[in-house]
Amino acid sequence: MRLIFLSQDQLEAEERLRVQKSYSTALVSSHREPPPYGHRKGWVPRSLEDFADGGAFPEIHVAQFPLEMGRRKKTSNALAVQVDAEGKIKYDAIARQGQGKDKVVFSKYTDLLPKEVLNEDTPELQKPDEEAVKELTEKTRLALEKQVSQKIAAAMPVRAADKQAPAQYIRYTPSQQGVAFNSGAKQRVIRMVEMQKDPMEPPRFKINKKIPRGPPSPPAPVMHSPSRKMTVKEQQEWKIPPCISNWKNAKGYTIPLDKRLAADGRGLQTVHINENFAKLAEALYIADRKAREAVEMRAQVEKKMAQKEKEKKEEKLRELAQMARDRRAGIKSHGDKGGEDSEARERDEIRHDRRKERQHDRNISRAAPDKRSKLQRDQERDISELIALGMPNPRSSSEAQYDQRLFNQNKGMDSGFAGGEDETYNVYDQPFRSGRDMASNIYRPSKNIDKDAYADDLDTIMRTSRFAPGKEFSGADHGQRRDGPVQFEEDPFGLDKFLEEAKQHGASKRPSTSSRSKDDYHDKKRRKE
């Protein structure tokens, strides 16, 4: 073995190696565990595992970062756990992250519990005293004034140059002292003057750049329980249907009809008709009925009145007629009463009645001359009307009548009914005998009846003036003007008087003959005419 003179360092290094070797050859080598205290010479923790439970080794003079603590490179938003004076973890550090530590932030549950009912005099509830308030007011006012003046000054572009503050003198003692610095002097005096601002200078910096707003202050913790969850039913209740206007449709949407009308709300409202409408209708109906009844009644009454009037008039006329009849009958009854037998009387009555009827008819025809007689009316009827009325039916004979076309035919059995032709009208064989026969059966006097008798000269004959009653021949005495063919002169023989008397006594004395009464009637008639 050579004896080698080693330096101190080399000896140490050798020792270290030996130690290391001895450790590396150990059976249980847990090189994660740091060597125990006292045996750490030459050992340097290089990796995270070398620190095991953490903690730097102060005796090993190497920069150590156990648990990566202390390294400056990474920026993380991890917040260090802080503990307050009582040892409790300050969980509201999260809520206070971006703010100063004396900012008031409510984050505890106790902050939302109601406090005790305090007496009114407790000092917490008292307003701060006047002085404090005044002080605060003054401070605030000054600050606000400064702000305002700054704003206004910024708004005013040019004004008089600011008055510079007077120069300040500062005594300065530099740290580096020595003969070389400051030419041996211990202190310096510096005169500080504010730099002059050019009043006409335009602004130096551009302030029209828009930059995004900075982040807001951190949100305050929410001091109430979360809002109740909305149930589906409640959400449905708040649904508002889209508005579909009846007037505007800006984008020209095609909207189905049911949606268009849905907004109207027609189906939702029940239409209430006022019951007064029904009452009005009823009242109108009743009024109408009443009016009708009234009108009817009035009409009836009027009719009755008219009827009565008519009856009265008829009565009057009848009376007059009766009177007239009585007058005549009075004379007649003279003659009748005298003991004639009943047969003669009956015959007379019959004659009387018949005469009466004839007179009545004549009167009627005279009264309404333009009314056509029955006969004339029937002549001008249409054939269908005559048939409908059942006028002379030529077929009224009882014997059976056959179609004459059946006779004297030599056609045979297969002859049909005119070969099925339905254009011809062949129902009947003979025409209805209404027109011709009737016309020939009925005497119809023609217009020129008098032609036969007077030979076309009727007009000339009628106009002759040969037979004028007033025409005189010579030698006749001048008679009075005649108002009829027979003129009666004044009653020379008192016959009228005589007749009057006869009438008055008529009932008892002589019955007059019908012929005579007739004559009388005619005479009277003529006289009236």
Next chain:
Amino acid sequence: MDVQKHSVHTLVFRSLKRTHDMFVSDHAKSVALDEERNPSEGGVHSMALALPPSQARHDTSRTGASVSDIHRHAGGAERSHAHSTSLMEGGGTRNSALTRKAPTMPKPQWHPPWKLFRVISGHLGWVRSIAVEPGNQWFVTGSADRTIKIWDLASGKLKLSLTGHISTVRGVAVSSRSPYLFSCGEDKQVKCWDLEYNKVIRHYHGHLSAVYDLDLHPTIDVLVTCSRDATARVWDIRTKANVHTLTGHTNTVATVRCQAAEPQIITGSHDSTIRLWDLIAGKTRVTLTNHKKSVRTLVLHPRQYTFASGSADNIKQWMFPDGNFIQNLSGHNAIINTLAVNSDGVLVSGADNGTIHMWDWRTGYNFQRIHAAVQPGSLDSESGIFACLFDHSESRLITAEADKTIKVYKEDDTATEESHPINWKPEILKRKRF
């Protein structure tokens, strides 16, 4: 007063345990000490609420006022620390020598009921806002018929009509420091009217959408308006400059209030948050997110350092300056459009369905509900209250309604505590999560 300070729930719940209370006050009987707890904490526990044990731990952290009270009323000699709750928990009690008082339930203060005494009609549209002048002679209303009308307070007669807005007038305010009337409308306009000439002298231009509410700072000449563009803007009255734009809300800012103490501006928004602002910096100090629905109204208590906010879920009371939640006033189950508060502690909430609830501020007891009939000729659905306000004498309540009328209410003098007794049944069993 040596009255235990507990929440309503606690005290009422304890008062149920009558028999136990009787024995609790028995000096001779020694009550077992719980060795787990420290004596110092025992005092705290005794003050804790009658809760199931799991919640007691939370309550210990709420030492706050109660512990300081204990320390303030020194000695604890008069304090009764041992209570039924601590026994329930198996908690510790102090010496039995200490006197124990039965817990007292806070009783609501009696307020006379309010009744309608005048209906003023004259507007042709909904009446949206009211303001009373500082001298209490007249009040102003802004309406949906785009006019602002000035009425005499004593007689209710119309004094003046101002036109100029082109849309609904949503907010009016009368300045106490200068003869100005401020109005804001849905036409984005904020106008300053000079009341000596009855003319508009200034416009504050800047809002991007309808301006819903405005308020004047009591000591600084500054106007704050809030709008549908989710901002509130602070204006210098004289120069018409927009000093601050308070952004942060994410939905319409429906209401804004100003006060002289910190926080100087409070806004409530349709994103159901309330923000308390720092006026100097123009930034939010605190955000209160307790409400579930839009916050439509805020009111500041005239004497106390508290405020209340109204929304469709319930009305909440808060403490300044940090906005600590005090209590809930629940019962008015309608969209609350407006709140007003009296120095006597009467809180009025007016809702969108026309109902008015009157509450005792301190305890939250609803002592009256009014639903005034609509003006004859109006439909029943035209019943809603948009604004309500006490006049400066706090004896008249003026409401602006949806049937185009202004209704004035006053206290019923003939009512007494016997004729209108307090019928208070606070909720004790069901612990609601707010």
